[in-house]
Amino acid sequence: MTKIxxxxxxxxxxxxxxxxxxxxxxxxxxxxxxVEKVRxxxxxxxxxxxxxxxxMVSGKSRIIGLVVAYLENQFYPVALELLSNALQSRxxxxxxxxxxxxxxxxxxxxxxxxxxxxxGIIAASVSLSSDLADRAHQAGIPIVLFNRGxxxxxxxxxxxxxxxxxxxxxxxLVEGGHNRIAHIAGWQGSSTGRDRRTGFEQAMxxxxxxxxxxxDGMYKRPVAMQSTHQLCAGPNRPDAIFVGNDHMAFGxxxxxxxxxxxxxxxxxxxxxxxxPLAAWDAYDLTTIRQPVNRMVDAxxxxxxxxxxxxxxxxxxxxxxxxxxIRRSARIPKGQTS
Amino acid sequence: MTKIxxxxxxxxxxxxxxxxxxxxxxxxxxxxxxVEKVRxxxxxxxxxxxxxxxxMVSGKSRIIGLVVAYLENQFYPVALELLSNALQSRxxxxxxxxxxxxxxxxxxxxxxxxxxxxxGIIAASVSLSSDLADRAHQAGIPIVLFNRGxxxxxxxxxxxxxxxxxxxxxxxLVEGGHNRIAHIAGWQGSSTGRDRRTGFEQAMxxxxxxxxxxxDGMYKRPVAMQSTHQLCAGPNRPDAIFVGNDHMAFGxxxxxxxxxxxxxxxxxxxxxxxxPLAAWDAYDLTTIRQPVNRMVDAxxxxxxxxxxxxxxxxxxxxxxxxxxIRRSARIPKGQTS
DNA sequence: CTGAAAGCGCTTACAG
DNA sequence: CTGAAAGCGCTTACAG
Numbered sequence: 001m002t003k004i005x006x007x008x009x010x011x012x013x014x015x016x017x018x019x020x021x022x023x024x025x026x027x028x029x030x031x032x033x034x035v036e037k038v039r040x041x042x043x044x045x046x047x048x049x050x051x052x053x054x055x056m057v058s059g060k061s062r063i064i065g066l067v068v069a070y071l072e073n074q075f076y077p078v079a080l081e082l083l084s085n086a087l088q089s090r091x092x093x094x095x096x097x098x099x100x101x102x103x104x105x106x107x108x109x110x111x112x113x114x115x116x117x118x119x120g121i122i123a124a125s126v127s128l129s130s131d132l133a134d135r136a137h138q139a140g141i142p143i144v145l146f147n148r149g150x151x152x153x154x155x156x157x158x159x160x161x162x163x164x165x166x167x168x169x170x171x172x173l174v175e176g177g178h179n180r181i182a183h184i185a186g187w188q189g190s191s192t193g194r195d196r197r198t199g200f201e202q203a204m205x206x207x208x209x210x211x212x213x214x215x216d217g218m219y220k221r222p223v224a225m226q227s228t229h230q231l232c233a234g235p236n237r238p239d240a241i242f243v244g245n246d247h248m249a250f251g252x253x254x255x256x257x258x259x260x261x262x263x264x265x266x267x268x269x270x271x272x273x274x275x276p277l278a279a280w281d282a283y284d285l286t287t288i289r290q291p292v293n294r295m296v297d298a299x300x301x302x303x304x305x306x307x308x309x310x311x312x313x314x315x316x317x318x319x320x321x322x323x324x325i326r327r328s329a330r331i332p333k334g335q336t337s
Numbered sequence: 338m339t340k341i342x343x344x345x346x347x348x349x350x351x352x353x354x355x356x357x358x359x360x361x362x363x364x365x366x367x368x369x370x371x372v373e374k375v376r377x378x379x380x381x382x383x384x385x386x387x388x389x390x391x392x393m394v395s396g397k398s399r400i401i402g403l404v405v406a407y408l409e410n411q412f413y414p415v416a417l418e419l420l421s422n423a424l425q426s427r428x429x430x431x432x433x434x435x436x437x438x439x440x441x442x443x444x445x446x447x448x449x450x451x452x453x454x455x456x457g458i459i460a461a462s463v464s465l466s467s468d469l470a471d472r473a474h475q476a477g478i479p480i481v482l483f484n485r486g487x488x489x490x491x492x493x494x495x496x497x498x499x500x501x502x503x504x505x506x507x508x509x510l511v512e513g514g515h516n517r518i519a520h521i522a523g524w525q526g527s528s529t530g531r532d533r534r535t536g537f538e539q540a541m542x543x544x545x546x547x548x549x550x551x552x553d554g555m556y557k558r559p560v561a562m563q564s565t566h567q568l569c570a571g572p573n574r575p576d577a578i579f580v581g582n583d584h585m586a587f588g589x590x591x592x593x594x595x596x597x598x599x600x601x602x603x604x605x606x607x608x609x610x611x612x613p614l615a616a617w618d619a620y621d622l623t624t625i626r627q628p629v630n631r632m633v634d635a636x637x638x639x640x641x642x643x644x645x646x647x648x649x650x651x652x653x654x655x656x657x658x659x660x661x662i663r664r665s666a667r668i669p670k671g672q673t674s
Numbered sequence: 675c676t677g678a679a680a681g682c683g684c685t686t687a688c689a690g
Numbered sequence: 691c692t693g694a695a696a697g698c699g700c701t702t703a704c705a706g
Contacts, residue, residue, distance in 0.1 A: 005683060016693045021685060031691055051452040052398060053683035055389050057698045072613065077414040084435040096433045098421040115388040139340065254618040281591035282619035342699060353677045358701060368675055390699035394682045
C-alpha cells in the first residue's frame with residue numbers, strides 16, 4: 001500500500017529530493033558518490049519514479065495512443081504486436097483504443113486520448129475528420145495514419161503501394177490467361193479499398209479488358225462470401241477474382257469450395273496483405289505482401305521524428321509490396337512460384 | 338500548441354479555478370448558474386481536463402495495464418478487443434505491453450506498468466513470479482490472470498474449465514469408437530496446457546484406454562505440425578488426436594492433409610478454444626469453446642470489484658465451455674452436430 | 675454553493 | 691555538483 005516517493009529516498013540517502021530526481025533523470029549531473037547513495041537507498045526502499053508525475057512536469061507522457069478499428073483481420077494483431085515492441089524498446093508505451101469505424105466513435109476516442117496527454121497518435125485503418133486532425137495539430141500532437149492514406153493538417157501516412165500492388169495482382173491474372181476477371185473490392189470508404197480498385201481498373205484497361213464485375217466487399221467476410229455465391233453460382237461466371245484483402249479472400253475460397261470449385265484450377269483467386277494464414281496449406285493464397293515490419297518501422301520512425309523536432313513536416317510513405325505466388329491462382333506459363 | 342487549463346477557463350467564466358474543477362468532477366456540487374458559465378467558457382476555449390493531473394491528485398489513473406504474450410493465436414486479439422471495449426465503456430483504458438514469455442521480460446514490463454500507476458493489471462497467458470505478485474499486492478494493485486490459473490498473493494484468475502473441457506473432448510473421441518488416441522498438448526509450462534493434459538489422461542483412464550502418445554506442442558504451430566508428421570507418417574499411427582488449442586490444431590490438420598489423410602474420416606482431430614477460424618470451412622474444427630465474452634466480462638467485473646473495495650479477496654473463476662461439434666472428428670452414432 | 679490554499683510526486687531553472 | 695523553491699494542472703478538505 002505504501003508508495004515510496006523521492007523525498008523518502010532522499011531522507012534515507014541523506015541528500016535533497018532534487019538529487020534523487022537527478023539520479024533517475026538521464027542527462028542529469030550527479031557525483032558518483034551521490035549516485036551510489038541514492039541508488040542504494042532506492043533499492044532498499046523499492047523506489048521507482050512515478051511516470052505520471054514525471055509526465056506532468058516534463059510535458060512528455062511517453063504514451064502513444066493507438067486507435068484501431070477491428071482486430072479480426074489478422075493483419076492488425078500482427079501490426080499491433082510489432083508496433084508495441086518497437087515502441088517499448090524506445091521507452092514508449094501504447095494506450096490502445098478500439099473504435100468502431102464511425103466518425104462519432106473515433107471522435108470520442110481521440111478526445112479521450114488527448115486528455116491523457118499522449119505524445120502522439122497512431123491511427124490504424126481509420127479516417128479522421130479534418131476537424132479532428134486540426135485539433136490534434138493545434139495541440140501539437142503528431143498523428144500518423146497506419147495503412148490508410150489521407151491528407152490534412154499535420155497528418156502523416158504509411159501505406160503499402162496499393163495501386164501498384166493491385167496492378168501486379170491483376171497483371172498476373174491477365175498473364176495467366178484470364179479474361180473474365182472480377183474484383184471483390186475492399187471497403188470503398190477507405191483509401192486502401194479505393195486505391196486497390198483503381199489499380200485493378202487501370203491494369204484491366206491497359207490489358208484491353210473489361211472487368212467482369214466489381215463489387216464492394218466492405219472488408220467483411222460474409223459480404224465477400226455472399227458476393228462470391230452471386231458471382232459464381234451460374235454458368236456465366238468469372239474465371240478469376242482479385243479480392244481486396246486476404247481476410248475476404250479466405251471467405252471467397254470457402255465459398256468457391258462450397259460451390260464445388262477448386263481455387264487455382266477452376267478459378268483463380270488473389271488476395272492482398274499476406275497475413276500468416278495466407279501461407280497455411282488450407283488456403284495457400286497468392287497475394288500481394290504488405291510488408292508489415294517495414295510499415296511499422298516507418299510509422300515509428302516518422303512519429304518519433306515528429307516528437308523530436310517541433311515542426312517536422314508530415315510525411316507520406318508508400319512501401320512497395322511484392323506478389324507472393326502460391327497455388328490459389330493459375331501460374332502463367334514460364335513462371336515459377 | 339496551446340493547452341487550455343482550468344485556470345484560463347475560470348478567468349473567462351469569472352469563477353474560481355476550483356469551481357471549474359467541480360463542474361468537471363462528477364459527484365461535485367455547483368449551482369446551475371456556475372455550471373452554465375463554466376461549460377460555455379470551456380466550450381469556447383476548447384478546454385478538456387488533463388487526465389494525468391487528475392490521476393496524480395486522485396491517485397486513480399483509470400488505466401489498466403494489459404500484459405499479453407503473443408497475438409498470433411486468434412484467441413488473444415478477440416479477447417483484447419472485447420476487453421478494450423468493456424473497459425472503455427466504463428471509463429478505463431488499456432495500456433498494452435507485449436512480453437515474451439520469459440520471467441525477465443515480464444518482470445520489466447510489469448515494473449514499467451506500475452511506474453505508470455495503473456489501477457490494475459490484466460495478465461493474459463503469462464505467469465507471474467510470486468515476488469512480482471507480492472510487489473503488486475503491496476502497491477495495492479489488483480492483478481487478474483486471464484486464461485491462466487495460478488495462486489498467490491492477491492492473484493485472481495479467470496479460465497475456462499480446462500480439465501472438464503479436455504474430458505469432454507476425449508470422451509467424444511472415445512464414444513466415436515477411437516482407441517488409439519494421441520494428445521498434442523498445450524505448453525506444459527502453462528496451467529492451461531497442464532490442465533487440458535490432465536483432463537485427457539483422466540478421461541482416457543476412465544475409458545480404460547492408454548494414450549497412444551502425449552507430446553508437448555508448446556502452443557506452437559511448427560511443433561504441432563512436426564509432431565503430427567512423426568506420429569502419423571508410419572502405419573502404426575493414432576486414429577484420433579486431441580490438440581491443446583485450435584491454433585495448433587490447424588497445423589495438425591494441414592500436416593495430416595500433407596500426408597494424404599482426411600480429418601474427420603481417416604483420423605479425428607479436436608482442438609480447444611473455438612476461435613473464429615475454427616468455424617471456417619477450410620478447417621471446420623470440432624473443438625471446445627472457451628466463452629471469451631464471458632471470460633472477459635468476469636475479468637472486468639473482478640478487476641473493478643477489487644478497485645472498488647480496498648481489500649476484496651482475490652477470486653478464481655472457471656467458466657464452463659461446451660463441445661462444438663463440426664466435421665474434423667467422427668460423430669458418434671446417434672449424435673448429431 | 676464557493677473561493678483560497680494545500681498538496682499529488684516529480685523536473686528544472688536558479689543560486690551557490 | 692547540490693539544495694531550496696517554483697510550478698506542472700488538477701482535486702479536495704477547509705472556511706465562509
